[in-house]
Amino acid sequence: MRVLGIETSCDETGAAVYDTEAGLLAHALHSQVALHAPFGGVVPELASRDHVRHLVPLVREVLDASGTKMHDLDAIAYTEGPGLGGALLVGASLANALAFAIGKPAIGIHHLEGHLLSPLLEERRPAFPFVALLVSGGHSQLFEVRGVGEYRLLGDTLDDAAGEAFDKTAKLLGLDYPGGPALARLAERGRKGVLTFPRPMLDSGDLAMSFSGLKTAVLTEIRRRGAAGLGEQDKADIGLAFQDAVVDVLATKAMRAMRETGLRQLVVAGGVAANRALRARLQNETARDGSEVFFPDPKFCTDNGAMIALAGALRLEGGRASAGAGAFEVRPRWPLVEMTRPSGRVT
Ligand code: KG4
Ligand code: ZN
Numbered sequence: 470m471r472v473l474g475i476e477t478s479c480d481e482t483g484a485a486v487y488d489t490e491a492g493l494l495a496h497a498l499h500s501q502v503a504l505h506a507p508f509g510g511v512v513p514e515l516a517s518r519d520h521v522r523h524l525v526p527l528v529r530e531v532l533d534a535s536g537t538k539m540h541d542l543d544a545i546a547y548t549e550g551p552g553l554g555g556a557l558l559v560g561a562s563l564a565n566a567l568a569f570a571i572g573k574p575a576i577g578i579h580h581l582e583g584h585l586l587s588p589l590l591e592e593r594r595p596a597f598p599f600v601a602l603l604v605s606g607g608h609s610q611l612f613e614v615r616g617v618g619e620y621r622l623l624g625d626t627l628d629d630a631a632g633e634a635f636d637k638t639a640k641l642l643g644l645d646y647p648g649g650p651a652l653a654r655l656a657e658r659g660r661k662g663v664l665t666f667p668r669p670m671l672d673s674g675d676l677a678m679s680f681s682g683l684k685t686a687v688l689t690e691i692r693r694r695g696a697a698g699l700g701e702q703d704k705a706d707i708g709l710a711f712q713d714a715v716v717d718v719l720a721t722k723a724m725r726a727m728r729e730t731g732l733r734q735l736v737v738a739g740g741v742a743a744n745r746a747l748r749a750r751l752q753n754e755t756a757r758d759g760s761e762v763f764f765p766d767p768k769f770c771t772d773n774g775a776m777i778a779l780a781g782a783l784r785l786e787g788g789r790a791s792a793g794a795g796a797f798e799v800r801p802r803w804p805l806v807e808m809t810r811p812s813g814r815v816t
Contacts, residue, residue: 470543471787473528473567474778477520477560478552478580479606480504480511483774484527486542487782493590496775498768499523502647507648517555520747524563525744531774537573546781549577550800551607557799565797575797576781581608581805583776584738587615587765590779595734595763602723604747605739606632606649609678609719611726612805614736617783622724622806624676631715638687638711642704646787652708653744659709660702664690664712668721676722676729683714702756712746720750724758733760743770 471494476483485496501519505511532539547564550557561577568575586599588594598615600623609626632649639648644655667688669679672763688709691699723735737751738776755762769775 470782471537471541472576472778472782472785473531473537473542473545473564473732473782474578474774474776475524475545475547475560475564476550476580476583476774476777477524479556479772480516481772482520482522482523483772483777483791484531485774485778486531486537487778488535489782489786493775494537495531496773496778497527497530497534498773499527503591506646508642509581511553513553513555514748516553517559520559524559525767527774528563528567530611531748539567542571542573542620542812543783544568544574544576546576546578546777546780546784548580548583548627548777549798550580550803552580552799553803554799554801555597559802560613561797561799569765574575574785575751576784577797578777578780578784579803579805579808580772580777581605581610581667582618582620582808583780585612585614585620585736585805586780586783587738587769587773587776588736588763590765593763595736595761598732598734599736599763600726600730601736602630602719602742603739604719604737604741606630607671609680610805611676611722613726613732617787618808620759620805620808622680623730624722626678626680627670628664628679628681629684631678631680631719632739634715635741637684638708641684641688642708643692649740649768650743653712653746655705656708656712656746658702658705659712660706661709663706664710666690666710668714668717670787671718671721676726678718678722680715683711687711690802712744716747719747720754723751724754727760734764735760735766737762738770740771743767766794767814
């Protein structure tokens with residue numbers, strides 16, 4: 470089965486073609502970073518308009534690159550939510566229009582389900598069941614994943630998501646949007662042991678997380694020194710100490726989730742899964758206790774069409790997709806645990 474995937478939930482326009490026999494055949498991405506950079510963050514209206522400009526050319530590009538004609542497609546998967554309403558509508562509209570034109574199903578995919586299943590794009594891939602650490606700009610959650618559509622929430626952040634904490638802390642340090650990757654780069658020049666920030670909720674005895682206090686600790690440190698007293702090396706030291714604290718909390722909670730569930734495979738997905746320090750730490754921890762960790766390729770950690778095409782194909786394969794009435798909606802707010810089986814909205 471061959472599925473076109475479309476992602477337009479935020480500031481990346483993504484398209485991809487996934488085949489259940491041959492795997493990922495083509496993917497293309499247009500980043501809106503340059504568009505939003507002057508504003509220091511994503512401007513929703515500009516995001517929607519930019520998706521309108523780039524989505525059709527990207528779809529053409531992946532169809533051509535994979536040698537796929539519209540009528541070869543078995544379904545069109547798109548991100549139904551969560552995300553920016555207007556941005557989601559661009560992808561949902563095109564997906565439903567194309568599906569209507571070829572008489573095939575349009576499958577609404579939960580963005581986080583896409584992230585969560587994205588390690589299955591890799592050759593070395595986990596088998597169900599596994600624990601998933603989902604760390605993106607909007608979420609820091611641990612799930613027990615028993616199969617496609619079977620997601621039990623084990624732990625959540627009480628306030629900021631890990632990616633959000635990276636972005637806000639980057640801003641405090643004067644780094645440009647998008648702050649997370651810039652902060653991670655800065656941290657590579659930081660000196661170990663110069664500074665230590667608190668590890669919020671590290672010893673809370675459960676799987677809950679919290680990152681807003683850490684951001685405040687960074688702010689206090691910056692204020693203590695005074696903006697003028699903050700050189701490049703100081704910023705790098707602060708960046709490293711911040712990253713160490715986030716990585717420590719995420720890794721400790723993920724390994725605790727493995728122990729509590731008795732599962733031996735850990736999947737890490739979402740934008741923060743691209744973080745090299747987090748990847749290295751979890752490689753070490755799992756190697757030490759004989760369990761396994763799986764990451765998507767760094768280019769598939771942040772938003773992309775490949776994960777949506779894959780999730781659509783898995784839902785189609787599982788028989789949980791059929792042609793519907795042609796009406797559709799998007800869900801800007803949509804907790805993943807609301808996805809009860811059988812699911813994958815099909816319109
Ligand atoms: O998954 P994603 O592309 O979008 C959402 O679904 O939110 O994740 C974006 C988030 C941003 O907060 C970004 O700063 C963070 O992932 N991020 C990183 C890195 N690359 C992206 N955070 C830390 N280190 C990185 N290398
Ligand atoms: Zn995402």
